Every structure is written in structure tokens, then in C-alpha cells.
Amino acid sequence: MKVSTSDPESGYMYRENKPEGFFYLDHRTTDLKYNIITDVHVTAGNVHDSTPYVARLDRQMKRFQFQVEAVALDSGYLTSPICKALHDRKIFGVIAHRRFSPVKGLFPKKKFVYIEEADHYVCPSNQILSYRTTDREGYSHYKSDPEVCKDCPLLVQCTRSKKKQKVITRHVWEKHKEQIRENRLSKSGKMLYKKRSQSIERSFADAKELHGLRYCRMRGLRNVQEQALMTAACQNLKKIANHLAKQG
Numbered sequence: 001m002k003v004s005t006s007d008p009e010s011g012y013m014y015r016e017n018k019p020e021g022f023f024y025l026d027h028r029t030t031d032l033k034y035n036i037i038t039d040v041h042v043t044a045g046n047v048h049d050s051t052p053y054v055a056r057l058d059r060q061m062k063r064f065q066f067q068v069e070a071v072a073l074d075s076g077y078l079t080s081p082i083c084k085a086l087h088d089r090k091i092f093g094v095i096a097h098r099r100f101s102p103v104k105g106l107f108p109k110k111k112f113v114y115i116e117e118a119d120h121y122v123c124p125s126n127q128i129l130s131y132r133t134t135d136r137e138g139y140s141h142y143k144s145d146p147e148v149c150k151d152c153p154l155l156v157q158c159t160r161s162k163k164k165q166k167v168i169t170r171h172v173w174e175k176h177k178e179q180i181r182e183n184r185l186s187k188s189g190k191m192l193y194k195k196r197s198q199s200i201e202r203s204f205a206d207a208k209e210l211h212g213l214r215y216c217r218m219r220g221l222r223n224v225q226e227q228a229l230m231t232a233a234c235q236n237l238k239k240i241a242n243h244l245a246k247q248g
Helices: 053-064 080-088 174-185 187-210 221-247
Strands: 011-013 021-030 037-044 070-073 092-095 113-115 120-122 128-134 139-143 167-171
Touching: 021 053, 021 187, 021 221, 037 053, 037 221, 053 080, 070 187, 080 092, 080 174, 092 174, 092 187, 167 174, 174 187, 187 221
Parallel strands: 070 092
Antiparallel strands: 011 021, 021 037, 113 120, 120 128, 128 139, 139 167
């Protein structure tokens, strides 16, 4: 793991289409109606976006007594624990689709149909992949019968395993993720996600371009958190003033 010699509390970030290096991340929440920033939380750059999300959501609901009805998030938050947490809190979640590139020449996972009642998968050749075990991370493993697969004409499109056996994993909370996908395709879901780009993305852009949050003024997590909070306070004051001015 890479550690900065000048600011050890920062984290080395490497993401596609993003700058590479030592950074801090500003995780923030805005409301839909007025785009007021309701939470700011800074982490090292190597902390995944989804890691602090549920705790920050609960903090806002507890501290401000928010009755959260719906949330719109980008694809980085499409994890089974977050989908399960939204379900448990009866929150309508809309999360962007995460694009996966299947191995070239092999069937994508969507070609294998999950039968919930029987708890097994069915492959494109109508053969069953039976449940075998669940690992410590909460993923159930479903495996085909190699004696059947070895003579299957679709084997080369299914797996490259030397055992001639197809293995599919499914998280125990996968059904909650599937519900989130259905939400995204609904009329309400499309409206909510469209609003997201006009709220949270605009809030980040405003902080970077007009309030100097593109760069840290001081080193250390606590100092960066202070800068992010002060920036958010300034943004909120401007929004409140503009709203009051429109009301006369």
C-alpha cells in the first residue's frame, strides 16, 4: 500500500478516467427540493464511496429527524449491503447501473436464470446449477454438473474451467439489488436520477470551481474535513439567501 510521506492520512486513489495520486474524498448529501447540503464527510482517497454511506444516512435521519422517502446514487453505491439497508429502512432507492464487461466469448451472467423457489440457476442449455455453499462474504455458490457439461455443445461459450464446470455466485441479499434495478427503470426512478445530476453533481462542481475545494488548503484528515464543512456552509448560505430573495 502506498503511503504519502507528506500527508500519511491521505489515500492513494486510482480510478478509471480520474487523476491518480494521493487525495481526500468529499462524500456529501443534498436534498432534492433546494439542493441544501445536509451532510459532509471526508475520507482518504482510497476509501470506496460505498463504505461510509449507510452510517452517514443513519446519522442524518437521527440528528435531523429526516423522513427519507427516496435516494438517488451513482453506480459506485450499487452494493448488496446498501440495497439491503435501503430496503430495511423502507427507502425507495435509485442507483445507476454498473456496467460489467463479460469475458469475451463467454455468456454473461444474465443468460443464467435464477429460480428462487428451487434456489438454483438454469443455464442456456436448460441444465441446473445447484447450490453448494455460502462463503464468509455472503456469496452463495452454484455449480453445474461437469459430467453433463463436458458433452454440451455450448461449453466453450460457458466456461473455460479445466474441470468443465460452471460456477456462478449470488449474494444472499441479491434480491434487494434486483429491486433497486427495477426502481431505476420505473418512471419515478428515471425522474429521480435525472434530478441527481442537477443537484449533487452541481453541488460538487460549485464547490470546486467557486469555493476552492479542488485542492486541500492544509494537510491532515481533520483539517480537510474542516475545509469541506466551511465550504458547504458557504454554499448553503448562498442557496438560502437566493431562495429568500425569490420569496421577496
